[in-house]
Amino acid sequence: MARLVVVSNRTAAPRDRGARAGGLAVALREALARSGGVWFGWSGDIAAEDPPAPRIQEAGNIVFATIPLTRPDHDDFYLHYANGTLWPLCHYRLGLVEFSRSAYEGYLRVNHLFASRLAPLLRPDDLIWVHDYHFFPLAAALRDLGVKNRIGFFLHIPLPAPEVLTALPRHRRLIQDLCCYDLVGFQTEDDVRAFASYLEREDVGRVDPDGSFAAGERRGEVGAFPIGIDTQAFVELAETGVSSPQTLRLRESMGSRRFVIGVDRLDYSKGIPQRMEAFQTLLESRPEHRGAVTYMQIAPISRGEVEEYQALRRDIEGWVGRINGQFGEFDWSPVRYLNKAFPRQSLAGFFREAAVGLVTPLRDGMNLVAKEYVAAQNPDDPGVLVLSRFAGASHALRQALIVNPFDVEEMADAVHMALTMPLAERQARWNKMMAELREHTIQSWCESFVTRLAGSEDGRQAA
Numbered sequence: 434m435a436r437l438v439v440v441s442n443r444t445a446a447p448r449d450r451g452a453r454a455g456g457l458a459v460a461l462r463e464a465l466a467r468s469g470g471v472w473f474g475w476s477g478d479i480a481a482e483d484p485p486a487p488r489i490q491e492a493g494n495i496v497f498a499t500i501p502l503t504r505p506d507h508d509d510f511y512l513h514y515a516n517g518t519l520w521p522l523c524h525y526r527l528g529l530v531e532f533s534r535s536a537y538e539g540y541l542r543v544n545h546l547f548a549s550r551l552a553p554l555l556r557p558d559d560l561i562w563v564h565d566y567h568f569f570p571l572a573a574a575l576r577d578l579g580v581k582n583r584i585g586f587f588l589h590i591p592l593p594a595p596e597v598l599t600a601l602p603r604h605r606r607l608i609q610d611l612c613c614y615d616l617v618g619f620q621t622e623d624d625v626r627a628f629a630s631y632l633e634r635e636d637v638g639r640v641d642p643d644g645s646f647a648a649g650e651r652r653g654e655v656g657a658f659p660i661g662i663d664t665q666a667f668v669e670l671a672e673t674g675v676s677s678p679q680t681l682r683l684r685e686s687m688g689s690r691r692f693v694i695g696v697d698r699l700d701y702s703k704g705i706p707q708r709m710e711a712f713q714t715l716l717e718s719r720p721e722h723r724g725a726v727t728y729m730q731i732a733p734i735s736r737g738e739v740e741e742y743q744a745l746r747r748d749i750e751g752w753v754g755r756i757n758g759q760f761g762e763f764d765w766s767p768v769r770y771l772n773k774a775f776p777r778q779s780l781a782g783f784f785r786e787a788a789v790g791l792v793t794p795l796r797d798g799m800n801l802v803a804k805e806y807v808a809a810q811n812p813d814d815p816g817v818l819v820l821s822r823f824a825g826a827s828h829a830l831r832q833a834l835i836v837n838p839f840d841v842e843e844m845a846d847a848v849h850m851a852l853t854m855p856l857a858e859r860q861a862r863w864n865k866m867m868a869e870l871r872e873h874t875i876q877s878w879c880e881s882f883v884t885r886l887a888g889s890e891d892g893r894q895a896a
């Protein structure tokens with residue numbers, strides 16, 4: 434069995450198997466443990482100069498190899514290009530896209546740095562699996578160094594339609610670099626279509642119906658690999674989490690009231706202000722919910738050093754203040770707003786207790802919170818998921834109440850419908866979504882990607 438080499442901006446901590454490790458980290462770790470392998474990434478540290486070699490830590494048959502970044506590299510690569518250019522672009526927020534040549538050059542520089550520090554660790558038959566928008570050019574950089582291994586890429590965020598993608602200066606080079614991968618995986622068929630139509634419109638290459646692509650000399654494969662969760666583990670977490678001290682305290686503090694839950698990184702792609710406005714509209718238009726329903730939004734601070742994120746934070750704080758000021762009573766605050774991370778078990782317990790899961794991103798590659806909310810429900814009395822049509826998860830979770838997150842009144846209606854839905858309908862919807870989550874898990878996602886990557890090797894050798 435070939436070794437697996439995973440590259441992602443951040444790696445899991447070698448010793449962290451604990452309560453905070455997310456489903457993706459656990460699944461990649463399991464995949465690495467099966468074949469033995471390397472997990473390569475940024476250490477999270479800033480150093481005065483580039484390190485000659487990565488720091489190596491071993492845990493069982495997995496090697497964790499990490500490098501620090503210099504301050505200019507970190508700022509150009511991570512802050513400016515990855516998070517200031519690509520993140521808003523891929524989430525259709527052209528007004529927020531910043532671009533500078535120096536940031537792009539820094540992005541390429543760090544990709545070459547990663548390639549040069551990774552290459553000496555590679556064995557000839559290793560399968561390399563690169564994750565996310567930080568590393569569009571990594572395969573090209575590895576090829577420059579003579580690396581001939583199979584290299585796959587998975588984009589966790591959306592690939593925008595060509596009309597949007599072409600607003601990026603030097604988009605052609607970015608996508609040509611992407612074509613240096615042997616397998617390019619996206620979250621949904623929409624993303625695959627965006628890739629195919631970009632290649633065609635810009636005359637870069639073409640995608641065939643069987644999922645193979647050609648771009649100049651390069652040949653590869655492209656496909657949709659919708660990411661899942663560790664469904665059974667999350668079911669069990671919710672079953673035990675519901676009697677955890679934190680969940681019991683939450684239940685007690687709510688009294689007889691029901692609650693709506695939102696859990697997101699504090700990011701402008703998640704549509705939190707629109708959601709707040711929808712809750713305000715609900716309380717305005719349906720007075721029966723006043724005093725009877727609380728909306729709890731958990732939103733740990735993310736990328737807090739970036740100006741747009743600070744502005745978003747102020748905006749949300751304004752909404753919370755207005756809604757609580759307008760509708761609050763001495764014994765009821767309509768909105769509870771928390772900038773904290775919670776242990777996964779508590780989160781699972783909170784989800785199980787919540788009558789409605791409100792997951793309304795303006796754009797999202799997949800959105801695992803939607804899947805976790807469903808998996809956490811009590812089969813005898815499941816809550817209702819209200820889900821944005823612009824989350825990748827809406828392709829699979831069709832029995833959710835699907836909403837347009839830009840339509841505040843529609844969202845308010847959906848929350849009302851969720852709060853008043855009869856048990857039989859809630860169960861029917863939940864059963865179908867649960868069957869889907871049991872079939873497509875994070876483990877099956879991992880396996881299908883790696884099998885396809887290994888399979889494309891056989892294809893090439895046979896050719």
Ligand code: ADQ
Pocket residue numbers: 455456457589590660696697698731732733773774775776777780797798799800801802803805
């Ligand atoms: P994210 O944008 O981070 O991921 P998401 O898919 O929802 O979004 O994953 C967030 C994860 O963090 C979930 O597992 C959630 O439970 C956890 N989390 C959030 N808030 C938390 C809190 N307060 N405490 C503890 N845990 C918390 C990117 C893409 C998504 C894509 C994923 C995976 O933007 O579209 O689904 O990668 O591919």
